[in-house]
Amino acid sequence: MMVRMESTSDGEEAPRGYRRSAGSARGEARRRDLLERVTDDLAANGLVDFSLRRAARAANTTHKVLLYYFDGADDLLGQAMFRLRERRIDNGLAATARGHSTLAARVRAIWPVLMSDELGLRAIDQGVGLMMYDPARYARLAREGSRQYLPPLLAICPPGWSDRRKLEVAELILATMRGFLVDWRTTGETEGIEAGLDALVRALEREEAAEG
Template sequence: MPKSKATAIDRSTSEQALQLLDAATGQVLANGLGDLSLRSMADALGTSHRMLIYYFGSADGFWQALLHRIRHAEQDARQRVIVDGMEPQAAMEAAWDRYSAPGYLPIMQLLFEIYGKAIRDRERFSGFLEDVVGSWTTMLAERFRQSMDLDEDEARLRARVEVATMRGLLLDLVTTGDREGTTAALKYFASRMAISPTSGKSST
């Protein structure tokens, strides 16, 4: 198994493998994960399941690479809306504007679909489950330490609360379509999170 993973990583860096991942990402965003059949995905991409196994080492290697590509689009989107010196409240509201945009919501809807499948099949989706919260809290905690001068424990707690709240409100938006209500709730939460834990006053 370790050998297969290494092979998948090496081959997935090839240009053709990246092109297949891009095409698969578009297919999944348009149609969902489906039955997670490598053959059906290969048919949709105009290739064979053997070629996907060649590039990614195994069926699970392909799906893990695809999910990695999709979930990190979420982080990339947040990095693009944050500028140096942006206050935490403004950064959170900018991230919400990005994630809740009609053109981006299909990615969020897909992530929620992946959550459901991963929770039911933890072994197959272990990489997704290990990274989907941890990578976010690590990135945000570092930003909180720098911008709000928090200690490590406080920064990680605030990061975890922000991740959970942002995703919860996005799930609310996807489910109910209540853009006005979810946006108001996000802005309220962002204003509360901007209060310094040491002074009790807004950091903005």
């Protein structure tokens, strides 16, 4: 997927040492509020034509105010994408806590959460597209995604498993679900994806039985 995006810098970056809010509780609260508003905009509208000025409109402020709190557009974009993934992780973990005692059941419960556009799926897909289009600039969006998603997947593995087994299975789940999401977003078909999910769940059930 190729994503055409307007220049994000608007020709301005924050001067070194310009952000004076560090260490201030009030400044941090303001920064978090701005970030939440920009994150809401990304979740609703995706990354296409993202810029500091668009972010400023979404946050009901000016791009100069954003430059006070963030080190330019790329920094703001990276932090907003991180926050989008946090929201998805929080909702996914909440879904796994609703009476699901096995890893297989937890993974099945996570899937509807991952497919929700309300939680910024389109923006996250476009972030992957940006990484493929300009890896020198945006590869960190994909790397940070892996670093965020793996710890929660490790946490829902059976506690008696070895660290190595947890890592192997968590990586399998992450890679497989990413593939399902890409397939779904590019084809719009769900029958084959649901069949693949059923196969993943059965594999996890066998894994749990073997390691039990």
